[in-house]
Amino acid sequence: MPSIEKIPAMRAQVLTIMATRAQDQQLVGSVAGQHGVQSRSDLAGARDPRQDTGKVVPAFGWHPWFSYQIYDDTLPSKDRTYDPGRADGGDDGLLQEKARHLAAVLSPAPQDTEFATKMPELVSLSSLLDQTRGFLRDHPLALVGEIGVDKAFRLPQPWHEDGTPLSRDEGLTPGGREGRLLSPHRVKMAHQASILKAQLKLAGEMGRAVSVHGVQAHGILFDTCSACWKGHEKEVISKRQKKMVAPGAEDFSSSSSEDEEEESEGNIAKPRQASRPRQLDPKPYPPRVCLHSFSGPVEVLKQYMDPRIPAKVYFSFSLAVNFSTPASQEKTPAVIKACPPDRLLVESDLHVAGDQMDAALEGMYRKVCAIKGWALEQGVQRIRQNYEAFIFG
Structure with missing residues (x-):
């Protein structure tokens, strides 16, 4: 929270701030109340230093690291x-x-x-969903996030014997690890997947995009997302079938209202001028999905590009995750190359706003542009348009 005051002076035009656990849902809402983006035109105004416009899009949800604190009271x-x-x-x-x-x-x-x-108090799934639904109603541009699955995560050791910390960094939101050693305990994947699925369905109900975390569980993540849109897959119309339709009689209902026109590497589509997200009919799956700091291989990326999938799937990349180790530095360029130009996003994945976050964002933009062979300005414009499409639809 002490770094929030640095956001207005940042070079980044807009930040998406994610809630992860009980302690920060209201904090994210309060920051959005002070610095929130109100419409698409705010992003245009943000390019003019004379304009005082919002710079924050909030996201509300429970991260898989904290899913063990949730019990499913919707079951018998x-x-x-x-x-x-x-x-x-x-x-x-x-x-x-x-x-x-x-x-x-x-x-x-x-x-x-x-x-x-020594563990935090438990939260019922129904109350979590009701709270998130309320935040989404209060913030019409808000996402559901950060949600997902994580096979690698282990719970931190409990606090001191009486359950309180020996010493805390008062600058950090309570509820995090704060330097504690890790325990041997992991959250079972079935439980993580059930909490994720409930939040995906809420996003579908509210017509909101989601930010999804996936670590060492790409198959489970894909299966959980797929279960939400099962029975709603798009019909794929072949080019031959399209040619057989009489002129003027086209009704390719398999094409989602959010589908974009095909773009070549050298073209950038004009952004629409809508000021609010589209009003979508409730669905059991979210309309747009961002796989954040995507760490899967090219083969998994291609799974999400199946034209039958009714949700529009984006992939974001960060220096903090995707270029943090020799192994990730070797793997990530091929994944970025394989990512469709209109589905690529950039993030910092940091918890501290200000110069450090600006530098992380700029560094990732430069990496992406170098890998894609884009001129820097072209790449920044393209990714900005991708971000607007992800947030606003």
Whole structure:
């Protein structure tokens, strides 16, 4: 939060700020209330230093790192991992229920209730969705995010014996790792996937784009997304079929309202002037998906480019993740080359605004332009248009 005051002076025209857990949902909302983008015209105004326009698009959601704190109260009582109605003996009974939930969703399962006493309070899935729905209504341009799955993540060790930190960095939002050692416990993938699917469906209900985190679980992530749009796949019309349609009778309903005209590498489409996201009929899947700091191989990227997929899928890249190790530096250029020009985004994936974030964004823009063979101005314009299409539809 101390770096928020640096946002108005940043060279970046707009930032998407992601909530991840209970403690920062309201904070993201408050920042958007102060610095929020109100319309597409704000982005045009941001290029003029004399214009005082919004620079923040908020996103509300629960990151997979914190999914163990959520229990699914939409299930029948017998299938729930946590049910206050089952608890006997007051607080002791609730603690037993909490321990039962943690044993069900973590691997390896904690061996005693002592572990549960040091873990954050649990949140019901229905209350999480209701809260997120409220934030989305309050912020018409907001995304659902950051959500997803993460196979590599391990819970940090609990705080000190009484559950409180020995020392905290007061500049950081509570609830993070803050230097704690990692425990052996991971969140089971089935639980992560169920929390992700619920948030994807909410995004579809509200017609909002989503930012999705996926680490070492590309198959599970694709299967979870695919399950949402199953039965809604687009019909693919071949060029031969199109030629057989009588002139003036074309009705290629398989083409989504969000589909763009095909572009060559040298052309940049004119942005539409809509000031608000399109009003979409509720669907069980989000209209637009960004796979953020995408770390999958080219083969996985191509899976998401299947023309039958009704959602429009984007791929964003960051120096912090995609060029952070020798292995990622070797793999990422081929993935960026394979990414369609109109589906490519750039991000910092940092938690500190200001010069550090500006430098990270500029560095990634330069990387992308060099890999794609774009002139810098051409690349920046193209990616800006991709971002507007992702946010506004």
